[in-house]
Amino acid sequence: MNPITVNRRHYEDLALGEVVDLGHVMVSKEMIIAFASEFDPFPFHLDEAAAKASLLGGLAASGWQTAGLSLRMLTDSFLNTIASMGGLGFSDLKWRKPVMVGDTIGGTVTIAALRRSKHHPERGIVTLDFDIRNQKSEPVMSMRLANLVELRGPSIPLTEAAE
Amino acid sequence: MTRWFEDIVIDEAFPLGSHTFSADEIIRFGMLYDPQYFHVDQEAAKHSHFGSLVASGWHTVSVGHRKMVDALFAEEERLRALGQEPGVSGPSPGVNKMDFKAPVRPGDTVAYTLTVTGKRPSNSIPGWGLLFNRLDAINQHGELVYHAELVGFSKLRDYEMPLRMRLLMALTKIPGLGKLLQPSR
Numbered sequence: 540m541n542p543i544t545v546n547r548r549h550y551e552d553l554a555l556g557e558v559v560d561l562g563h564v565m566v567s568k569e570m571i572i573a574f575a576s577e578f579d580p581f582p583f584h585l586d587e588a589a590a591k592a593s594l595l596g597g598l599a600a601s602g603w604q605t606a607g608l609s610l611r612m613l614t615d616s617f618l619n620t621i622a623s624m625g626g627l628g629f630s631d632l633k634w635r636k637p638v639m640v641g642d643t644i645g646g647t648v649t650i651a652a653l654r655r656s657k658h659h660p661e662r663g664i665v666t667l668d669f670d671i672r673n674q675k676s677e678p679v680m681s682m683r684l685a686n687l688v689e690l691r692g693p694s695i696p697l698t699e700a701a702e
Numbered sequence: 703m704t705r706w707f708e709d710i711v712i713d714e715a716f717p718l719g720s721h722t723f724s725a726d727e728i729i730r731f732g733m734l735y736d737p738q739y740f741h742v743d744q745e746a747a748k749h750s751h752f753g754s755l756v757a758s759g760w761h762t763v764s765v766g767h768r769k770m771v772d773a774l775f776a777e778e779e780r781l782r783a784l785g786q787e788p789g790v791s792g793p794s795p796g797v798n799k800m801d802f803k804a805p806v807r808p809g810d811t812v813a814y815t816l817t818v819t820g821k822r823p824s825n826s827i828p829g830w831g832l833l834f835n836r837l838d839a840i841n842q843h844g845e846l847v848y849h850a851e852l853v854g855f856s857k858l859r860d861y862e863m864p865l866r867m868r869l870l871m872a873l874t875k876i877p878g879l880g881k882l883l884q885p886s887r
Contacts (some may be wrong), residue, residue, distance in 0.1 A: 543739050558765055578764040580771055582791070594792045594827070594855070602794055603764050606795050607735035610760055612739055623738055625805075626759050628848070632797040682797075 541689065544622035549691035550663030553621070555653055561671075562600050563645025565599050566638055574604040598674035599637035605644065606632065609671050610701055613684075624662060624687035632682035636673065644679055646671040651683065661693035705777065706789035706859035707831035710818055715837045718769035718814040721756050725808035731761040756805035761814060762847060763800065766839055791854030792830060799851040803843060811842045820855075829861040 575584035579601035582589035590598040600608075638644055652666035665688050671680040725744065736758035740750040747755040778788040798883030806812060820834035834855045839847040863871070 543746050543749050578768045579795075580768070581791075587852065594830075600794075601767075602796075603760070603767055607760050607764070610758075611735045611737070618738055625738070625740065625756070626802055628759070628799070628801040629797070630799050632800070634796055643840070 541622070544689060548621045550622070550653070550655075551686040551691050551695075553653055553663075553665055553688065554649060555650055557650045559613070559650075559667075561616055561646050561648060563643050563644045564608055564612060565676045566604075566608070566640070566702075568640045571598060571600045571604065571640060572605070573600050578603060595637045597637075598640045600639075600642075602634040602680070603641040605634065605638050605671065606682070608644065609646075609669055609680060612645065612687070613667070617648065618686065621693075621702070622689035624689055626689060627664065627685040629682050629684040632680070634680055635678045638673065638679050639688050642670055642679075643674040653664065655690075656687070663688045663690055703791065705781070705856075707823075707856045708823065708859050709789065710821055710833060710856065712818055714818060716816045718773045718816055719729055720764070720811050720813040721765050722811045723762070723765075723808060725804050727753055728755060728757045728761065728808060731764070732758050732808050736760055752807075753791075754807050756807055757810075759802040759848065760804050761798075762802075762839060763850070765812070765848070766814045766837055767849075770816055770837070773816065789859065790857035792857065794852065794854045795832075797850060797852050798834075799849075800849075803837075803849065803851045804845040804847050806847055807842065812847050813838050813841075814839050819851075823858065824855065827855070828847060828863065828867065829858055830855045831858055832856075 540596075572585055575581070580589050583593035584590070584599065585599050587598045590596075623625060647670050649668045649670070653669045654664050656662040656664060665686050667680045667684045667686060669680065669684065670678065673679050712805075731743050732738070738758075739746040739757055739841075740752050741758045741761075744755045747753075750795055781788040787877055815838050817836045817838075818833055819836050822832055824830045824832050833856050835852040836852060837848075837850040839849075841847050
């Protein structure tokens with residue numbers, strides 16, 4: 540029994556189609572420059588003049604920061620309320636529109652699939668579809684994340700608990 | 703890579719160097735972007751199936767991205783030193799696939815390698831091409847930490863904008879008139 544996650548929702552408690560409201564976060568110039576300085580020091584993420592001349596048209600957050608902030612919102616509103624065992628990976632990540640200084644991003648995550656792990660009976664895999672939008676409701680990022688979740692009753696036969 | 707689209711060779715591998723992850727930086731990244739107990743709390747992490755603190759996958763990926771940016775800048779320097787004009791890299795439209803394979807624990811050293819696996823001119827942005835890149839991250843035991851299929855923009859050297867598009871670009875710079883001509887997104 541894992542004392543950290545025992546009272547959280549487990550795999551069996553999740554429902555296909557469940558929608559998680561992520562809330563929102565304002566992206567400041569300081570946040571953009573701090574992230575870019577460490578992980579993405581292209582001039583269009585660090586310098587306003589260089590950013591204006593680039594394809595982005597102004598100072599914009601690193602796409603990886605948009606992803607990180609989206610994940611942070613998911614952790615606060617969902618992953619830390621379930622028996623999460625960490626991410627397996629993601630697919631189809633699309634940066635649809637740059638996140639500019641002062642933009643507020645937020646959105647929803649929908650449970651798109653639930654399945655048992657074939658090799659580890661105590662684990663399930665939840666597939667999460669992200670729809671991240673700015674304050675004008677324009678889509679800025681979408682992706683599909685696969686995350687491991689503990690089962691409360693790993694002895695349930697695979698076929699019964701599978702989707 | 704910071705080469706002109708035309709100069710990029712398919713399947714050429716670029717070693718991007720390595721990074722050793724400390725517990726402090728794993729926790730610092732986790733607190734900001736992924737505060738799950740196994741990314742931020744050394745004691746609590748012992749109860750997880752990892753058995754110890756591990757880096758957020760998004761942390762190892764962000765470091766991999768930094769390594770790629772550093773390699774682009776280094777390539778730019780190298781080309782300038784040879785008296786050649788470097789190409790221009792643009793922002794990325796997305797990531798097709800990212801698989802987290804092995805966890806990164808404090809003290810682990812991860813080596814990154816980038817390979818361009820394909821390229822084609824962009825359909826939506828004239829003068830730019832799309833690069834399809836593979837990024838592999840391997841730890842000090844030779845285990846695959848993650849595997850990514852990334853997409854990036856690279857500028858075409860031999861592109862000449864058609865006359866009518868150049869005229870349109872010039873017209874959009876006229877105050878007042880420009881707004882009316884901007885294509886809606």
